[in-house]
Amino acid sequence: MVRIDYAPWGIVAPHYHPRATEIITVIEGSLEVGFVTSNPDNRLISKTLQKGDVFVFPVGLLHFQRNVGHMNAVTISALIIFGSKPDISTNILAKAFQVDKNIVQQIQRKF
Template sequence: MVRIDLAPWGINPPHTHPRATEILTVIEGSLEVGFVTSNPDNRLISKILQKGDVFVFPIGLIHYQRNVGNGNVVAIAALSSFGSKPDISADILAKAFQVDKSIVQQIQWRF
């Protein structure tokens, strides 16, 4: 998970997550979001989100966010990629995400 803070008209430039789908929730402000579909269309899908709105960026597609308001934007994004071989130490992940080690182990078990 990540917290995104954008000043007025700030951007999170186009990028990809090759191994993860991203789900984004707007906590404060107005946020333009968009992603480009796969070949052959390469179509831009975009929308203006408001506080409380949620948007999903499919795995591996180029996407971006831009603050389109005069105030700050706060958003929370979560990525689906969590598994690896071998597993990242549950102790490290528990400390990083500030959760109990048993929660990390439960999530890792699914991968």
């Protein structure tokens, strides 16, 4: 998990995570976010988020964030790492994400 502070009109340049999905929550401000779908469409999916909004960047897809306000913006981002081989310990993930072990196990089963 990481806290990101954006200056007015500040950006996180386009990038991707080859082995993790990213989830972002806006704590303060307004943020334009987007990602590009896979071939053959290469379609841009974008949205302007407000305080309290959550957005998911799928694993392996190019994505970006940009503060579209005149004030600072703040987000919390987390990389979802439930699909490792072998699985990361349920106890470690439950403590890291502050959730019950059963929730971690449900997510791990999806992989």
